[in-house]
Amino acid sequence: MSNTAVDVRRGVDGSVVVQPHGQVGLECAVHFRQVLVHTVRHVRPARLILDLGDVSDVDPINLGTLAALCDLADDHHVVVFMDNSSAAIAIQLTAAGVPPQRLRARRAG
16 A cells, blocks of 8 residues: 555445555555454444455555454454455455455456
8 A cells, every 4th residue: 555545434334345545565564454453343344345446466464464354354243345356366365365255356347
């Protein structure tokens, strides 16, 4: 997320959407993890949706964070989906341990 931000918004259905932008790299790992953990542990939405449509790359540290997020969310009864990732990032996420059923494809159009 160098030179970019993470947007967090609540959906009308009570879900929380987290949308990082650009490269999700080492320089943002701590802040990104804090946002995700806070959302799961304290906000506890029914669904946490990571919109990865504007992400160009994810480094290994953050891939591990996203894989660990799935287990943490399960422990807190929060459903996690990772939406709109590129095919390359989807492959990296599954290789890191993110269950394929958590990944939802890019929306057409």
